[in-house]
Amino acid sequence: MKGMTIVICNYNYEQFLAEAIDSALAQDYINTRVVVIDDGSVDSSRAIMEGYGTRIKSIFKDNGGQVSAYNLGLESVKTDYVLFLDSDDVLYPGAVTEVMLRFERSDVAKVQFRLDVIDELSRCTGVYVPHSGIDGDCRKLLLDGWLYPSPPASGNAYCVSALKKIFPVPETGMNRYGADFYAIYGAALVGAVSNIPRSLGGYRVAHGNAQGVSFANSDQTDKAPKAFTSRWVTLREIALRRLGTQLPPNFHDFAHEKAYFWSSVYQAPLSTRWHWLLRDSHAYLHTIVANPFWSLKKKIGTLMLSSLCLVPYSPIANYAIRYICNPLARHRAD
Structure with a gap:
């Protein structure tokens, strides 16, 4: 039986961390491992992680940002597949089983699924992301500059061998966050995408962000557009250097x-x-x-x-x- 590793990347989310870990440990797919990477938290995250003992693999590192956590997480994975779960999000019971069925049925680089948007008390808001999905080869779309519909980080599972053709991503001062951008679109340059058109997890939006323009907890409204542009430049460099693939200078999204x-x-x-x-x-x-x-x-x-x-x-x-x-x-x- 092929294995799945759920890598939870955490930074100062003591309020939600245990719920994320519990949802990962509750998966019914037998060969599921849980790795939690703490990116230099200064709250009580360490104590929460240590309370799980050997049920999880805990990794503590100095603060370096989400990109550094993804790089380290992928390096530590020993299974064929990986799912990066944000520490304020949750997976529903049976999520990994459904994802693994997709991987077993078809040769794909990524399986994605919808996420219900939940609030600080884990209540469903009635909204889900994304509103549309896509199956198959998305490489041609990316070569034309179109970013295909994808859920945020926690709604994606990857073939490890595909991600390792993209990662590690350079860890620079301007490129600390947005690791899921490189995983989501980089994986699609390597192989096909399979979409599960129902919610298998919850994507948490804090109250303050609920009033903003997007669901991206990691990006402020005024910073998100510039950050996306910078990430596209980096992805272009990675695609050309590692895959020999030339992406266009600009993207459409x-x-x-x-x-x-x-x-x-x-x-x-x-x-x-x-x-x-x-x-x-x-x-x-x-x-x-x-x-x-x-x-x-x-x-x-x-x-x-x-x-x-x-x-x-x-x-x-x-x-x-x-x-x-x-x-x-x-x-x-x-």
Whole structure:
């Protein structure tokens, strides 16, 4: 029986760490190992990890960021497959079993599954990510610059041999975080992707982030677009050097563009919103109109909602922007 290692990367998440570890240990797939990497936490994480004794493999390191934790985690894995679980997220019972069935049925580099968005008390919000999925070879899409629909870190499991063609990722001052970006899109350059269209885990969004533009706990709204651009540059370098694959200079991704959209027009004066439309909206509109993953109905609906940002009555405009950018923020009062 092939094995799965769940690697939990933790930094100062004592509030949620035990729940993440418990969800990993509760998996019914017999050959499942649990490794917890603490990235220099200064809270009570160490004591929590030590309380599990030999039920988990604990690794303690100096703080170096998520990229360094992924690099070390992949180096420590002895199984054929790995799942990187964020320490504030959870896996549902049976998740690993379903994932392993997919790996056994087909030769893929990555299996992905939906995640329910949960709050600080682990209650489901009624929202899940991603809203669409894709099966098969995503390499051609990446070569055309399109980032395919994928869940956040905890919703992905990988063939270790595929990831080792991408990792280790350079650990630089500007590249401490976003390790899941390299895993998600790097793995798809190596092999096919299999999508499980139902939720097998929970993705936690803190209250403060629930009001923001995206579900990315690791990136602030104003930093996320620049971070994605920097990561794409690094992925291009890795793909060329290790795979002999030439990725285009720029990428297309609606999640990325809506962060710019949000920061440019949300709660902005009407003149600023019109300026965005006339001068800065090309990339945003392109990721809607040319999006290879969306139906015509979704494209038209998103364009119509986007046009409401030009309504002079700001409550309507801001509601439309929130509706597009983050379902959890739709009911926020202005």
